Every structure is written in C-alpha cells, then in structure tokens.
Amino acid sequence: LMAIFSAPPASQRVRGLRARIVHRSGPEFPFLHDTMIAPLGGRLLMAWYNCSENEIVGRTIIRGRWSADSGRTWSAPEIICEDPRPDCHMVPVTFTEDTGRIWAYVTRMSSHDRPTGYVCAEYCQGQWTVRRECGTPLLINTLPQETGGQWIAGGRMAAAPGEMPRIPVVVRSPKQSPALWEPAPLPGPWLHGSYPLGFPETAVLAAGDRIDAIVRNDAGPAQAFHSTDGGQTWTSAADARMPIAPAKMYGGSLPDGRQYLIYNEQTAKKDRSRLVLALNPGGDAPFDHALILADGPDPELDAGPCWHYPCACIDGGMLHISCTASDETVVRHAALFSIPLENL
Numbered sequence: 041l042m043a044i045f046s047a048p049p050a051s052q053r054v055r056g057l058r059a060r061i062v063h064r065s066g067p068e069f070p071f072l073h074d075t076m077i078a079p080l081g082g083r084l085l086m087a088w089y090n091c092s093e094n095e096i097v098g099r100t101i102i103r104g105r106w107s108a109d110s111g112r113t114w115s116a117p118e119i120i121c122e123d124p125r126p127d128c129h130m131v132p133v134t135f136t137e138d139t140g141r142i143w144a145y146v147t148r149m150s151s152h153d154r155p156t157g158y159v160c161a162e163y164c165q166g167q168w169t170v171r172r173e174c175g176t177p178l179l180i181n182t183l184p185q186e187t188g189g190q191w192i193a194g195g196r197m198a199a200a201p202g203e204m205p206r207i208p209v210v211v212r213s214p215k216q217s218p219a220l221w222e223p224a225p226l227p228g229p230w231l232h233g234s235y236p237l238g239f240p241e242t243a244v245l246a247a248g249d250r251i252d253a254i255v256r257n258d259a260g261p262a263q264a265f266h267s268t269d270g271g272q273t274w275t276s277a278a279d280a281r282m283p284i285a286p287a288k289m290y291g292g293s294l295p296d297g298r299q300y301l302i303y304n305e306q307t308a309k310k311d312r313s314r315l316v317l318a319l320n321p322g323g324d325a326p327f328d329h330a331l332i333l334a335d336g337p338d339p340e341l342d343a344g345p346c347w348h349y350p351c352a353c354i355d356g357g358m359l360h361i362s363c364t365a366s367d368e369t370v371v372r373h374a375a376l377f378s379i380p381l382e383n384l
Contacts, residue, residue: 044245044252045264045280047327050305050316054331056383061341061365062086062114063105063374071095072372074132074181074288076104077362079355080142080163083108086362087120087144088374089131096152100129102144110356111378120168121146121161130159132181136191141217144168147179153239155179156201160218171218177201178223180211182290183351187246188270190214194242194253194291197223199233206230208240208255208263210271226253226265226274237263243289245299250324254301258286262303282327287312290350294359294381297322302350302361305330312348315363319384333361333377341365343373357381 065072069090076087087104091097101122105114121130121144129149136143142163147155155177161168177198184191191213198205207230213219225231226242238258245252253265253274261279285304293299298319305314315334318327334347343365350363358378365375 044320044324044326045254045262045278045282047282047318047330049283050314050318050330050332052331054317054333054377054379054383056380057333058378059334059338059341060111060376061343061373062111062362062376063088063117065090065371065373068092069099069103070371071097072374073364074349075362075364075374076133076135076181076183076351077353077360077376078135078183079353080135080137081140084111084353084355084360085135086114086374086376087133087135088364089133094370096129096131096149100131100149102130102133102146110358111360111376120144121159121170123148127151132179134180134183134193136184136217136219138215138217143218145180145219145221150202153204154202155198155205162218174221175201176221176223177203177205178209178211178221179205180221181241181288181349182243183292183353184213184219185244185246185292186215187251188249190270191219192244192246192251192271194244195223196240196242197225206235206237206240208237208242208253210242210244210251210253212271224271224274226255227276228263238286241288243291243301245291245293245301247293247297247299247323252291254280254289254291256286256288262289282318285310285312288349290352292352294384295354298384300352300359300384301327302333302352304348312346313344315347315350317361334363334375341375343375347375354381359384
C-alpha cells in the first residue's frame with residue numbers, strides 16, 4: 041500500500057499535449073466547477089456545474105457540451121439537470137452507460153456543501169429526463185470504473201441529509217441501469233463522529249479485485265486505503281508519500297494496464313497552479329514519475345493560473361483530462377488537455 045502511492049515531484053511536461061478551453065464562463069453563469077469528461081454514445085460529453093452568483097450560490101445547475109470528433113469541436117451548451125426550486129442546487133454530476141442507455145447521477149444540495157440526496161436522469165432522443173430519486177446524501181465526483189462485473193467510484197457523503205459530506209466513501213453498484221449506488225465508508229474516525237480530513241474527496245484505482253483509494257486531506261498528507269476483495273473491506277489509512285496538495289484527485293487505468301493519478305502538486309504558494317499526471321508501470325508497482333499538465337497562467341488560453349478538480353477518460357487514442365481553470369475572481373472556465381496515448 042505504501043509503495044503504490046509514492047512518486048517524486050514532476051520535472052517535465054507531457055509531450056504532444058493539446059490544450060483548449062471548452063467552455064468560457066459568461067455573465068449569466070460566471071462560476072463553473074467540478075468538470076466531468078466521459079465517452080457516451082459514441083461521443084464525448086464534458087459537463088460541469090454552473091452558478092449564477094458564486095460557488096453554489098444563486099441558480100446552480102448541471103450543463104455540458106458534446107463532441108463528435110474527440111474533443112476538437114463542441115456543441116452549444118445544454119442543461120443536463122436543474123431543480124426549479126430556488127432552494128435546491130444541483131452539484132456535482134457523474135455518468136454511466138450500459139446497453140446503449142446513458143445515465144447522469146446528480147447530487148441535490150439545500151445550500152453550499154449540504155447534500156440531501158441525488159437524482160438519476162436518462163439521456164434519450166436528445167433530452168435528459170429524471171427517472172429516479174434517492175435520499176442518500178452522497179456526492180460522486182469521479183467517473184465510475186468497471187471492475188469485477190461491477191461499477192465502482194470514489195466520493196464522499198454526509199452522516200445525514202443536510203449535513204456536510206465529511207465521510208470518504210467508495211460506492212459500488214452492479215452493472216444495471218440506473219445504477220443502485222451502495223456507499224461504503226472507508227475506515228477511520230469519521231465512523232465515530234470525528235472529521236479530521238476536511239473535504240475528503242476520494243479517487244479510486246481499480247484492477248480486478250484489487251482497489252486502491254486515495255483521499256484528500258486538508259490537514260496533512262493524502263490518505264491511502266487498499267482492498268483485495270473488490271471494495272468490500274479496506275485497510276486502515278496510510279500516508280501517501282506524494283507531494284499532493286489538498287484538492288480533488290482522479291485515478292484511472294490506461295489500455296496497457298498502467299495506472300495514472302492526476303492531482304495538484306504542492307507549490308510554494310500553496311495554491312492549485314500546478315496540475316500533474318503520475319504514472320506507474322502497472323500492477324502493484326509505485327508511481328515512478330509525474331508529468332506536468334499545467335503550471336501557472338497560460339497566455340495562449342487566456343486562463344489560469346489555477347487548474348484543478350480533474351476528471352479523465354480515453355477516447356480516439358487520446359487521454360482526455362478536463363479540469364477547472366480559475367483565477368482569484370468568481371469567473372471560472374472548463375479546460376481540456378488531450379494527450380496521445382503513445383506519448384505516455
């Protein structure tokens with residue numbers, strides 16, 4: 041466990057990286073965050089939550105854009121999910137696809153970081169329609185991965201609806217539509233009412249019955265957990281030996297079996313200006329090197345200096361990494377980095 045979550049600081053940039061701003065925020069919805077990128081129905085969908093005033097203040101909805109050419113061009117933005125009630129905020133979103141059916145899972149909040157449950161919406165004939173609602177106060181802001189005949193994803197949840205989601209969880213579901221998510225809290229003091237991690241967003245790395253989870257820790261090193269039975273039981277926490285800043289991470293696997301972890305590397309300014317991609321050789325081997333995706337302001341994109349809350353997927357022979365691009369204002373944009381798999 042201690043071995044896999046170990047990597048030196050990033051020292052070089054990724055070769056052949058293609059960067060673009062997929063959606064630039066405007067006056068109606070200046071705040072944008074928690075992007076999601078997923079291959080769905082033969083296209084790419086990039087989604088995020090938008091707010092009319094500030095983070096989960098004002099009208100808060102899920103929006104997205106489609107690409108049919110692996111991220112080169114994008115459709116006009118569309119609303120994926122919105123609750124007409126002014127005291128309900130929709131944030132964040134994740135997706136699954138099974139037997140040709142496309143689903144979105146969206147957390148409903150009563151106010152900033154106060155989840156009350158989530159909804160399941162189906163995409164059919166160009167429209168999103170809510171099919172089911174659930175009262176579990178759960179946030180899933182990573183893409184579900186298929187392993188061992190099930191879907192598994194990282195997230196966090198509240199002890200009760202309307203409370204802050206300070207419990208790190210791994211969610212599992214049989215492959216069915218819509219998914220029936222079963223949250224499994226990771227072992228720790230949060231099971232007894234103590235919440236030392238702050239905002240414990242959880243990323244997972246899955247390979248058969250072996251699953252590793254790494255959790256954001258606002259008070260110290262990221263926390264790593266390990267399961268050998270498909271996420272049914274977990275080891276106790278261990279400190280990750282990686283220079284990870286306190287922000288959401290994202291993990292996944294390449295077609296050749298190597299695993300990757302995307303995170304904000306610690307900086308002297310203690311900000312989110314450096315986004316990196318760590319890679320391992322596969323199996324139980326540690327992450328042996330990290331590559332720079334973005335570092336500070338980008339004059340060509342007219343965005344940054346911060347790049348954070350990544351998501352990733354593979355499409356068209358590319359690893360696509362979406363993230364939030366932000367500065368010190370309320371305005372935030374949706375950025376996309378695309379890397380040829382042969383360059384990794």
